Amino acid sequence: MQYNRQRREVILDRLIWSTQFENFLATKWTTAKRFGLEGAETLIPGMKEMFDRAADLGVESIVIGMPHRGRLNVLGNVVRKPLSQIFSEFSGGIKPVDEVGLYTGTGDVKYHLGTSYDRPTRGGKRIHLSLVANPSHLEAVDPVVVGKTRAKQYYSNDVGRTKNMAILIHGDGSFAGQAEWRQTFHSDVVVDLVCYRRFGHNEIDEPSFTQPKMYKIIRNHPSALQIYQNKLLESGQVTQEDINRISQKVGSILNEEFLASKDYVPKRRDWLSAYWTGFKSPEQLSRVRNTGVKPEILKNVGKAITTLPDNFKPHRSVKKVYDQRAQMIETGEGLDWAMGEALAFATLVVEGNHVRLSGQDVERGTFSHRHSVIHDQETGEQYCPLDHVIINQNEEMFTVSNSSLSEFGVLGFELGYSMENPNSLVMWEAQFGDFANGAQVIFDQFLSSGESKWLRQTGLVVLLPHGYDGQGPEHSSARLERFLQMSGDDPFVIPVMDPTLRKQIQECNWQVVNVTTPANYFHVLRRQIHREFRKPLIVMSPKNLLRHKDCKSNLSEFDDVQGHPGFDKQGTRFKRLIKDQNIHSDLEEGIRRLVLCSGKVYYELDDERKKNNASDVAICRVEQLCPFPYDLIQRELKRYPNAEIVWCQEEPMNMGAFSYIAPRLATSMTSLGRRTFDDIRYIGRAPSASTATGFYSVHAKEQAELVQKAIQPESIKCNAVI
Structure with missing residues (x-):
């Protein structure tokens, strides 16, 4: 209980500073921006002043990238994310939902989240603010913000690049006149301001554990809010009654929002731009479409x-x-x-x-x-x-x-x-x-x-x-296994594969082909x-x-030739799997081996098959690895009921697609009543620390051996590593 109370008090403290600043700035006391105020809280009035000035100079949209420090204040008081939503997120509240009331996302910590808002300015204009979500690799958001801003400039025909602006904040900052410089000279502005943290790294941190002397000084140092209030009182622009009234008002607002957070219901997905209107979430069905052209x-x-x-x-x-x-x-x-x-x-x-x-x-x-x-x-x-x-x-x-x-x-x-x-x-x-x-x-x-x-x-x-062409370990592999390992599909569950109901790609995090x-x-x-x-x-x-x-x-x-749902008819849409080009009947009981592969090794396997006249070997290409084409794999398994099942790749066993393919292929076989891992053979390079050899002669020997083993007339009794 004490932990939660302390955490809440720190959050309220951080928000109350900036909310009081906003109230001050909304009045005639705008001279506050001229005072040299230290600390994270100085970020808020400075940014608001910059946004107002930028709007006066013709800026219509601002994309922001920033670190954790000061983020709650920017979200709540600059970009206007509802305070009740912020409180709800800290209390582990309801997850956001889409327009049909469903949600499958994981969410993220509060200091990583972004939002957007059309903000009114003191000059009577409106400016669109977009704070981009980012991970704990703070500076990683910088190129994303710059790219998003450049896209806004392109799509809004902002030839002079004066209507859309990027702001990158790292560490605490203050702003004085940068908007005018940027609009006049069309160049970047960099401000380096040394600040301090009044609190520790987060709400539950105790910085005096490791910095006792420094934080003794900080505790005794008046806060920026106190300095600000004293300056205003000394100038005669406000009275103590004014300050008390504003403090009471702000405290009341924050407490009301805190109470409202208990019943806060997240809104529908926010796509940030009207361009995204009508696009569907993973929970909504999007039918497969043809992609051929007249x-x-x-x-x-x-x-x-x-x-x-x-x-x-x-x-x-x-x-x-x-x-x-x-x-x-x-x-x-x-x-x-x-x-x-x-x-x-x-x-x-x-x-x-x-x-x-x-x-x-x-x-x-x-x-x-x-x-x-x-x-x-x-x-x-x-x-x-x-x-x-x-x-x-x-x-x-x-x-x-x-x-x-x-x-x-x-x-x-x-x-x-x-x-x-x-x-x-x-x-x-x-x-x-x-x-x-x-x-x-x-x-x-x-x-x-x-x-x-x-x-x-x-x-x-x-x-x-x-592709493995003998060019050495730095010019062979795109580390296919890494992308497949990060794929978010379940290897032991076959999803709905009916083409009129399939949402397999929508529900996956990306596609790998x-x-x-x-x-x-x-x-x-x-x-x-x-x-x-x-x-x-x-x-x-x-x-x-x-x-x-x-x-x-x-x-x-x-071309746009129309046919049966289009999975095999050339020219209508992408083929997730290309079946053997030499076999055309629906049932091939005489085929002794089905070789599944992906990428350019197919052409080497096909050449070896032709050289050996191995017409009893079928070769299928898995063109879309993720999400896995269960329906088409099962179609091929049914076609070759007596065939050995082989996965052939040119990458080492601990790389490439094998570790991704094997459990999904086993799931496909199990659902058809066939044996699983005992029936799957691997042919490829042995496990390795390096992606590829640096010696061309070694590469050529390895490549020739794995292709030969995949087509060999003898039965493949166990995994063959080269």
Whole structure:
């Protein structure tokens, strides 16, 4: 009881300071901002003054990122989060619900939460304030705030970047004149102010345990509120009666809000922006949609993005690439990876969506495959064909930008950008998938869990080049296992898989795919936009498949041909699993082995099968690893009732998809009455501390052995590690 009372008193103290400041500022006594007040409480009047001044200077929206210190005051008294809600959260109150009264999120500690509010200013204007949720990695929110602000500038046509502003606060701060500087000189303002904590780290901390001398001085030092009151009394602007009256009023407000918190009912989901109106929560059904495009549109946009100006002089190798792409559209055959991607971008632009891609070398492509920006070899002039998909196209409808070597910063920026408007395809591509390691905080704290903790959806796409080609441990693996390990689906429960009722992706925290055809890549990108919710998409993108002779698709696989729910009919939607291309009957009792795999190893397995004429081996590609395609896996298990079940991967056993696949595959088999783990064979590299060997000869030997073992004529009696 004593603990709870003490905790409440500290919370009330922190809120009462700022609430009294707000009352003072609402009166004529605005000269208070000129006083040098120390401590966290000085943050509040300074920020309010800055917001008011910013609104007078034309700012319409402010995005804020900040640490824990002073956060309750900012939430309650600047951004106007209901005080009853804050009290309710501290008392472990009711979890927030959506518009249909359901909620499955985990929530977060109070000092991590954000909110938004349209705040009236003293000048009679309104300014939209958005405080972004963040984890305990405090500075991790900085790039997210900057990206979200940049998106607001783009979508509001804020060309001068004067209507939308970002504020990053770390440590306690005070503000004096920065709004005028920023609006006049269009540059950042940095204020470094040394402060102290009047209380400890949190409500129950006792700082004198470790800093007795310092906190003896602090206890004897008058608070900022006392200093402020004394200054006002000395100036003759207020009387002691005024101060008492305001204190009583504020105390009454806080106590009323505290009592109201006991019955506080959280409101529906707040998507921060009108752009998100109508998008569905994980509890609401969103039907699967087709993603194919009419053949005539494919032809038209294909011609537009492969045509270069007559007077433009590209490098001869690039010219050859574009001539080949034009031929692909003309014949409708042999479309490669880059062409499939370009068609996805172009068709989304035609439909009115913003498409944005950033990362290291993305304009050219790390593997010199994309060439989305072409350079005239004589003048240096640049030309981007995707800027000319439609007549009089706004050039910023498609944005491709090379970024700096800061995976953490750039991924955070693009995450913030993607949160502003769901009608946009926002992508970040790592130079190599391994480089995602540098952005792990953004993946762990924001992308994988942001919707669960903070009720914020994002459709961000992350492209991570992945595949074992003998390029060593730093250029082979995007650490597929990490993304699968962070997936929030239950491996022992098969969800509802009826295509008219399925919410599997909606209920998962993100999607992880390892796609093997240009057409399927086209559809998975378009799928991000063509549905009523948003989920992050992690793509294990290829390297050697970019130019692989067999990794091609025909134009007919991109079109809008209608068929049975579309899971097998080419050209209608993304294929979560691609069944064996050599077998077409519904029941294949003569097949002795079913090899399940994902990614580019499929092509090596298929080549080995052809070389050995192993027609009794079926190979299926699991294109969507997470969430797991139980229905399609079970379809294949039924098709091959006598087959050995093998999972083949090129990654070491403790990496790759095996640890994710095995229990889900076992669950699928058990539900069909088949044996489980005893029936699942692993073929791949042995467990390893390093992702890959640095010696090409060793890599080639390992790769050849695992492919041979997967197709060998002898029965596979136990797991085969290479």
